[in-house]
Amino acid sequence: MRHLKFLLLGAALLPVTFSSAAFGQSREPFEAAPQGPLLKNDVAGARQAYPVELSGVRVGPVTVLPSLTARVEADSNVLNRTNNTRGDVFVVLAPQLRAVSRSGDAMYVLQADAAITRFAKLTQQDRETFGLEANATVPVMNNIGLFGRASFDRRVELNANPGAGELFGSPVGYDQAEGQLAARLERGATRVTIAGTVTRLKFEDLRVDGGARLDQSFRDTDTEIIGAYAEHSLRTGLILTANARYSFIDSRRPLVCCDRTAEGGQALAGFRADISPLISADVAVGYGFRNFKSPLFKDFGDIMWRGRLDWYTTRLISVSLGAKRTFANSGVVGSAIVVLDDVTAQVFYEFRRNLNLVATAEYGHEDYRGTAITAKNHIAGLEARYAVTPQVSAAAYSRYHDRSTSNANLSRTGKGVEFGIWLRSAI
Numbered sequence: 001m002r003h004l005k006f007l008l009l010g011a012a013l014l015p016v017t018f019s020s021a022a023f024g025q026s027r028e029p030f031e032a033a034p035q036g037p038l039l040k041n042d043v044a045g046a047r048q049a050y051p052v053e054l055s056g057v058r059v060g061p062v063t064v065l066p067s068l069t070a071r072v073e074a075d076s077n078v079l080n081r082t083n084n085t086r087g088d089v090f091v092v093l094a095p096q097l098r099a100v101s102r103s104g105d106a107m108y109v110l111q112a113d114a115a116i117t118r119f120a121k122l123t124q125q126d127r128e129t130f131g132l133e134a135n136a137t138v139p140v141m142n143n144i145g146l147f148g149r150a151s152f153d154r155r156v157e158l159n160a161n162p163g164a165g166e167l168f169g170s171p172v173g174y175d176q177a178e179g180q181l182a183a184r185l186e187r188g189a190t191r192v193t194i195a196g197t198v199t200r201l202k203f204e205d206l207r208v209d210g211g212a213r214l215d216q217s218f219r220d221t222d223t224e225i226i227g228a229y230a231e232h233s234l235r236t237g238l239i240l241t242a243n244a245r246y247s248f249i250d251s252r253r254p255l256v257c258c259d260r261t262a263e264g265g266q267a268l269a270g271f272r273a274d275i276s277p278l279i280s281a282d283v284a285v286g287y288g289f290r291n292f293k294s295p296l297f298k299d300f301g302d303i304m305w306r307g308r309l310d311w312y313t314t315r316l317i318s319v320s321l322g323a324k325r326t327f328a329n330s331g332v333v334g335s336a337i338v339v340l341d342d343v344t345a346q347v348f349y350e351f352r353r354n355l356n357l358v359a360t361a362e363y364g365h366e367d368y369r370g371t372a373i374t375a376k377n378h379i380a381g382l383e384a385r386y387a388v389t390p391q392v393s394a395a396a397y398s399r400y401h402d403r404s405t406s407n408a409n410l411s412r413t414g415k416g417v418e419f420g421i422w423l424r425s426a427i
Helices: 004-013
Strands: 057-059 062-075 088-103 106-119 127-141 144-157 172-187 190-203 221-233 239-251 262-276 279-292 300-311 317-329 337-352 355-368 374-387 392-404 414-426
Touching (some): 262 300, 279 317, 300 337
Antiparallel strands (some): 057 062, 062 088, 144 172, 190 221, 221 239, 239 262, 262 279, 279 300, 300 317, 317 337, 355 374, 374 392
16 A cells, blocks of 8 residues: 555556545545436436537647636625624636546546635735646456556635635635546446545645734645445346445654644445436445544544435436535644535426526534534525537526634634635636
8 A cells, every 4th residue: 555656656657647525535536426416417416408429620720728717706704704704706717728638438537726826905815726636547358458647736725615724814725736546347247446646735824914924834744545446236236335445644844743644444335226207315324534643633433424316306406415524634733534415406397498406404513623613504506507509608606604613722613604606607
């Protein structure tokens, strides 16, 4: 396991490149489950108004797909504070460029994205983020494929993000570099994917009220993960699923008191199936753990789960219910693990083929293990999504959010209302 880095360095010997992942989680190297808002793609809320692939611009053997998204948003409590709330309006300009090349069954992808955010009054919250990624899928034989990706992202940790730091201030910026190699075997009704991933996280200082800067480097980590995902389809239509991963986490700049170096993992098993013509389910249950090098952190172990139930009530209405327990790195000094329990309900209404209304209600609970700190999240929102043409889409939304805690040590809590509109154009 410790030689995983050398395995990834050997990627130069393979005709593959790599792509990026979101903070705190790795993207699946191959599609492991249906993608999108619902488990089926031919139901209200998931149907495409214009089910055609964008043509892009051909440059020799490469198809280039540029897009630009512009957003205008308002938040009555930008900093997520209980007292002295600050509202503001901000704009976001987010270009993206994606280049795709195919050679037989092999596919190569390069992608770059950026976002520039500017606030009307709270200029300390201004930010620029970007991501660079590449990935390739290369078949080796009829039933074996190789996947590789690499990425570099500069992102920010939002104020209301579970696991965020303890104090008020600017959004904490971080750099994430990641590489992955994976292999997939398909044989009959069985598919198995094995992947190795290396991730480096580096956090910038937090700028607090008054201009002081607080070091966040105690959160910097190098993480190596070896993981596997398997699914097997039965003749009844039931799909059995299992996934497991084992992680090595090295704390690069630990505090004297609190070295977060650890080993851990997670294993889940479950199924995905159409219970009836109108109901689909995806359920998995298992166990997750993390054992720490420092005796100051108590080793963690607990039951993990995820579950999702979709009910296609009518041809124009779909209902999705979901629940999951996960764990992530904590931004609180005295806690290395935050356990996240989340329950979500969504209703999709296809008002017209190109106009969808989505109502969302969400409850989340955060438990910062090793401390008495907990937090609760309540979210309710409504969004209208409108496909103007195959190349142009727009949306408007409103959302109520309330993050609360009984412990004064956890800031970035409070309630507020958000409104926003966005417009996206692609070729």
